Amino acid sequence: xxxxxxxxxxxxMRKRDLFPLIKLILTYIPGKLYRLFNSDVWVITEYENDAxxxxxxxxxxxxxxxxxxKVFYPINFECNDFNKIxxxxxxIKFGGIKHYILFWGCSKFIGTTKYYGFPxxxxxxxxxxxxxxxxxxIFLNHGVARGYSSIVDAKNTNYDLIISMSExxxxxxxxxxxxxxxxxxxxxFCRYDSLKxxxxxxxxxxxxxxxxxxxxxxxxxxxxxxxxxxxxxxxxKYYKSFFSLINNRSLLDFLDKNDIELIFYLHGYAQVYSDxxxxxxxxxxxxxxxxxxxxxxxxxxxxxxxxxxxxxxxFCYMKKPMIYYQFDKDEFEEKQYAESxxxxxxxxxxxxxxxTEENLVIMIKxxxxxxFELEDEYRVRIDEFFKYDxxxxxxxxxxxxxxx
Numbered sequence: 001x002x003x004x005x006x007x008x009x010x011x012x013m014r015k016r017d018l019f020p021l022i023k024l025i026l027t028y029i030p031g032k033l034y035r036l037f038n039s040d041v042w043v044i045t046e047y048e049n050d051a052x053x054x055x056x057x058x059x060x061x062x063x064x065x066x067x068x069x070k071v072f073y074p075i076n077f078e079c080n081d082f083n084k085i086x087x088x089x090x091x092i093k094f095g096g097i098k099h100y101i102l103f104w105g106c107s108k109f110i111g112t113t114k115y116y117g118f119p120x121x122x123x124x125x126x127x128x129x130x131x132x133x134x135x136x137x138i139f140l141n142h143g144v145a146r147g148y149s150s151i152v153d154a155k156n157t158n159y160d161l162i163i164s165m166s167e168x169x170x171x172x173x174x175x176x177x178x179x180x181x182x183x184x185x186x187x188x189f190c191r192y193d194s195l196k197x198x199x200x201x202x203x204x205x206x207x208x209x210x211x212x213x214x215x216x217x218x219x220x221x222x223x224x225x226x227x228x229x230x231x232x233x234x235x236x237k238y239y240k241s242f243f244s245l246i247n248n249r250s251l252l253d254f255l256d257k258n259d260i261e262l263i264f265y266l267h268g269y270a271q272v273y274s275d276x277x278x279x280x281x282x283x284x285x286x287x288x289x290x291x292x293x294x295x296x297x298x299x300x301x302x303x304x305x306x307x308x309x310x311x312x313x314x315f316c317y318m319k320k321p322m323i324y325y326q327f328d329k330d331e332f333e334e335k336q337y338a339e340s341x342x343x344x345x346x347x348x349x350x351x352x353x354x355x356t357e358e359n360l361v362i363m364i365k366x367x368x369x370x371x372f373e374l375e376d377e378y379r380v381r382i383d384e385f386f387k388y389d390x391x392x393x394x395x396x397x398x399x400x401x402x403x404x
Contacts, residue, residue, distance in 0.1 A: 020120035031104025045117025049079035061394035143310035147340025187396035
């Protein structure tokens with residue numbers, strides 16, 4: 001254990017950390033006793049209020065295929081996604097006593113995030129980093145590593161298994177993030193098993209930008225800081241660019257003329273800003289995560305417009321066209337994720353790149369005229385990138401975890 005880090009974390013403790021810390025201490029012995037009588041129990045998690053990513057699809061697969069397997073899914077019983085889990089059974093209250101007991105008593109902890117699936121991330125993350133846990137730590141992944149990322153950096157994580165979708169990504173995880181080859185398994189993402197039932201009428205375009213970490217106030221406690229960041233958001237190029245786009249007169253006229261719906265869906269971390277996006281056009285739908293699932297929107301859409309989001313991979317897995325709208329590339333690379341030598345949008349991306357609203361609208365119209373058909377250049381890149389093109393991703397994930 002790094003005692004310098006321990007001391008640092010103790011000084012960072014807040015009043016709200018005290019009760020979770022007490023629960024971790026009090027559930028330690030019950031957790032170890034539970035483990036004595038239950039040698040192989042799995043916990044599968046996403047965020048507290050979510051059942052929509054790789055974790056949900058793996059849990060669903062196991063419950064339906066191996067109903068006697070001891071596997072549990074922590075979730076907030078009041079969230080919109082709860083009904084999806086309720087019908088599968090073996091759910092537990094996120095942050096409840098059993099969640100804490102299983103943190104100490106499970107054999108495998110399987111998550112789509114670095115630490116948000118733990119009963120109390122702020123403390124549990126450190127316990128895992130310091131090897132003060134007794135489970136195999138499996139990262140199902142939720143995005144795609146295109147370069148360095150602290151989420152998968154071997155120096156900042158303690159995974160026993162990392163799920164990858166392609167050999168290209170595995171190379172990036174090893175060379176740019178220092179993971180060992182043995183830990184990274186290219187078996188595909190569980191959620192891709194649901195992407196084969198494509199619904200398309202050539203009448204829907206979806207815009208799905210990623211978030212901006214410098215405009216995110218989720219972890220802020222002080223209300224004045226939240227107001228300050230919100231003001232920065234409304235003055236940002238990010239907000240002004242997308243607000244202008246969904247109100248572009250030429251684009252809206254095009255949508256009216258061709259009876260096309262435009263769906264605008266913000267990243268989960270940015271959904272708090274959804275009310276600031278609106279248009280006079282009835283063609284625009286600003287979709288919320290409470291009412292819509294990302295995968296459902298991708299399946300019904302014929303063209304994707306994004307900036308740097310990894311939803312690109314889900315969409316292109318279905319062999320559908322997309323456009324990168326990168327109006328703030330320099331700022332994004334400086335403050336959030338820099339483009340790496342291992343994956344560049346120009347040489348490796350799955351669609352054309354534009355950086356102005358005018359050129360984007362022109363390209364949308366051109367793609368419509370081509371019946372939203374995927375160009376051969378990008379079809380080849382997609383085929384080369386994905387190792388699998390089937391509905392056995394959950395099965396491969398399950399077997400890798402079982403044999404760990």
